[in-house]
Structures are given as structure tokens and as C-alpha cells.
Amino acid sequence: MELLAAVSRGLIDLAQVTRVGTFRLPYPPGLQLALDRVVLAGLTRSRPVPGGIPELLSWSREKSPAEWWPLELPDGFLSADARLLHSDSKEITRTCAELASWGPDGVLEQEAVALLAELAEACGTVERFTACRDFLIQQPVILQYNPVKFLSPAVAHTWKLVQELYGAVPDRFQVDGRVYRCSGCSLLARPLAKNASWCEGGCRSSERVLESTHQPEQSRLLPLALRLFLALPGRTEQAVRSGLPARPRLLPRGLGLLELSSTDGTTCVLQVQARQEPVLAALQAAETAAGLAVPFHVVTPHDLAADPGYREAFEGSLPDSSQIRLLSADEFTTPRHATRTACERNDDA
Numbered sequence: 001m002e003l004l005a006a007v008s009r010g011l012i013d014l015a016q017v018t019r020v021g022t023f024r025l026p027y028p029p030g031l032q033l034a035l036d037r038v039v040l041a042g043l044t045r046s047r048p049v050p051g052g053i054p055e056l057l058s059w060s061r062e063k064s065p066a067e068w069w070p071l072e073l074p075d076g077f078l079s080a081d082a083r084l085l086h087s088d089s090k091e092i093t094r095t096c097a098e099l100a101s102w103g104p105d106g107v108l109e110q111e112a113v114a115l116l117a118e119l120a121e122a123c124g125t126v127e128r129f130t131a132c133r134d135f136l137i138q139q140p141v142i143l144q145y146n147p148v149k150f151l152s153p154a155v156a157h158t159w160k161l162v163q164e165l166y167g168a169v170p171d172r173f174q175v176d177g178r179v180y181r182c183s184g185c186s187l188l189a190r191p192l193a194k195n196a197s198w199c200e201g202g203c204r205s206s207e208r209v210l211e212s213t214h215q216p217e218q219s220r221l222l223p224l225a226l227r228l229f230l231a232l233p234g235r236t237e238q239a240v241r242s243g244l245p246a247r248p249r250l251l252p253r254g255l256g257l258l259e260l261s262s263t264d265g266t267t268c269v270l271q272v273q274a275r276q277e278p279v280l281a282a283l284q285a286a287e288t289a290a291g292l293a294v295p296f297h298v299v300t301p302h303d304l305a306a307d308p309g310y311r312e313a314f315e316g317s318l319p320d321s322s323q324i325r326l327l328s329a330d331e332f333t334t335p336r337h338a339t340r341t342a343c344e345r346n347d348d349a
């Protein structure tokens with residue numbers, strides 16, 4: 001698993017440096033090193049191994065790691081159709097991002113946590129941090145920076161605190177001089193051949209609507225880590241927050257936790273997550289729960305929770321003593337007993 005995570009980190013390094021038409025050897029050293037380790041491990045076990053980085057990339061697009069990985073992977077460790085790279089867009093998948101964040105050498109989610117911690121410090125108060133965090137969730141990809149809008153009195157203070165988190169859109173996301181955003185997940189998107197399209201958030205193609213600008217130099221976007229680990233679950237989090245009878249309190253810890261108090265004085269903490277891989281989600285949830293003295297609920301978008309096997313894999317990977325509950329956003333906010341609050345309600349969900 002550690003080596004698979006290292007390969008995933010290498011693929012992300014490659015994605016960060018690749019500019020269409022300008023790529024030059026050598027490959028990122030982390031990727032080359034991880035490949036060398038894969039080859040050595042495979043050869044000592046007489047298993048097929050990728051002949052080089054181009055073959056590693058094509059295997060990562062075409063096959064699940066369960067099919068090609070030359071080392072043992074625990075049964076059901078990744079979802080059955082997992083890929084490290086998207087088969088058509090060739091972009092990294094959420095599986096790859098989650099693997100890259102796994103373990104003590106994890107990088108991507110950790111980068112999001114570090115950026116949010118710096119922002120919280122710059123904000124000084126939880127109220128200001130909440131406003132900034134909400135801004136990032138709502139605007140992970142700004143198609144067209146509009147100074148009039150961002151410097152208006154209502155937004156200027158927030159923009160001043162968050163603007164340095166935004167960077168230019170990498171060349172490879174420019175297609176025929178346009179940059180695209182998916183209106184479903186608000187993340188980057190791209191049209192593909194044969195009327196197909198891709199978006200970072202993995203929206204269903206029937207629900208994906210692409211917006212675009214023909215002035216890519218005006219576009220700004222958050223780093224990949226914040227797009228995938230903050231903004232993507234953040235959309236569901238904002239819907240959950242507005243559907244609760246009482247306003248939860250944001251705990252500026254990690255990616256952000258929500259604390260809810262019941263009418264009887266009991267408290268619970270929840271985090272909205274949109275992780276593709278239930279086993280990795282459970283391992284992360286167990287780590288978060290270990291630092292809490294109150295019950296912890298993981299809330300996911302409805303589509304994920306409804307995925308066959310997702311709940312079973314999540315629950316099966318929690319430590320025995322864990323009291324973590326996995327709920328879909330709908331389950332969490334739908335009143336079962338109108339007189340009770342969300343914390344109590346979910347004790348018998």
C-alpha cells in the first residue's frame with residue numbers, strides 16, 4: 001500500500017509539471033523512483049511489471065490496480081473500478097488523490113490542511129475564517145476574475161485574505177483557447193472527443209453542464225488539494241448546514257469539522273466527506289475520531305452512500321471499538337422526529 005501511495009504521489013507530481021506540448025524528460029524523480037521500486041518488487045515475485053513510465057501511465061488508465069499491481073493488496077482495499085488515471089481525460093482520479101494522501105508520507109490532503117491552517121491564522125476569528133472557507137468552497141474555479149465584483153465592499157475583505165491561494169489555470173486545461181468549469185461540482189472540466197466530457201468532481205455525464213470562458217488569462221483556480229478535499233465535499237456540507245434546524249459551529253481543525261449541540265446538552269461532531277474510496281475514507285475517519293471526545297458522524301453525498309458496497313466497505317474498515325457513523329446527506333438532514341435535533345436523531349438513524 002505504501003508503494004501504491006508513492007506511485008500515486010508521483011502521478012500527481014507529473015500532473016503538476018506537465019504542460020501540453022512542453023513536457024521534457026526527465027520525469028519527476030518521485031515517480032521514477034516509485035516505478036523503480038515497483039519493477040524491483042515485481043521482478044522478485046516474477047510478476048509482470050510496466051516497462052517504463054509511459055506503460056505505467058497507460059496501465060494506470062486502463063486497469064484497476066487490483067489487476068496490475070505486482071504486490072499483494074488487501075482484498076477490497078480499492079473499489080472494483082478504481083483507476084489511478086481517468087481513462088479518457090488522462091487526469092488523475094480521486095482514487096489517486098486519496099491514495100497520495102494516505103499514510104505518514106501523504107501529501108495532498110495534508111497540503112489542504114496546511115493551507116487552511118495558515119488561512120485560519122491570518123483570519124484571526126472563526127467567523128472570518130468561516131466566511132473565507134465558504135468563499136473557497138463556492139469559488140474553487142473562477143472563470144473570469146472581475147475586479148468590480150471582488151473588490152466590492154461585501155467581498156473585498158474576504159478576497160484580500162484568500163486571493164493568494166488562487167493561481168493561473170495550467171495550459172493543459174485550455175482547450176481551443178477556452179477554460180471549462182462544471183456547473184455541477186464547480187470544478188475544472190473539459191470537453192472530450194465524441195461529445196463526451198470530463199469533470200474533476202466525477203459528476204454523472206447526464207448531469208454535467210460545462211461553462212467556459214475564452215479568456216483563460218482571466219481565470220483563477222485553487223490548488224488541486226483544496227479543490228478535491230475542501231471544495232468538492234464543501235458543496236454538500238453547505239447544503240447539510242442549511243438543512244439543519246440549528247446552526248452548527250465550525251471547528252477550524254483539519255479540513256474543518258462541524259459541531260452540533262442537541263437540546264439535551266449532548267454534542268456530536270460531523271464532517272462532510274466526498275471520498276471515492278470507502279476504505280481510505282474509514283481510515284481517515286478513524287484518525288479524526290481518535291482526537292475527539294464526542295460521537296463522530298461522517299456525512300457523504302447521497303450518490304456515494306448509495307454506491308453498492310460503499311457503506312459495507314467503510315464500516316468494515318473501522319476499528320472494532322469505533323462509534324463512527326456513516327450517513328448520507330439526505331439521511332442526516334431529513335427529520336425523522338421533528339422535535340429532536342440532528343445529533344439525537346442520528347443516534348437511531
Ligand SMILES: [Zn+2]
Pocket residue numbers: 182183184185186187199200201202203208
Ligand atoms: Zn462536475
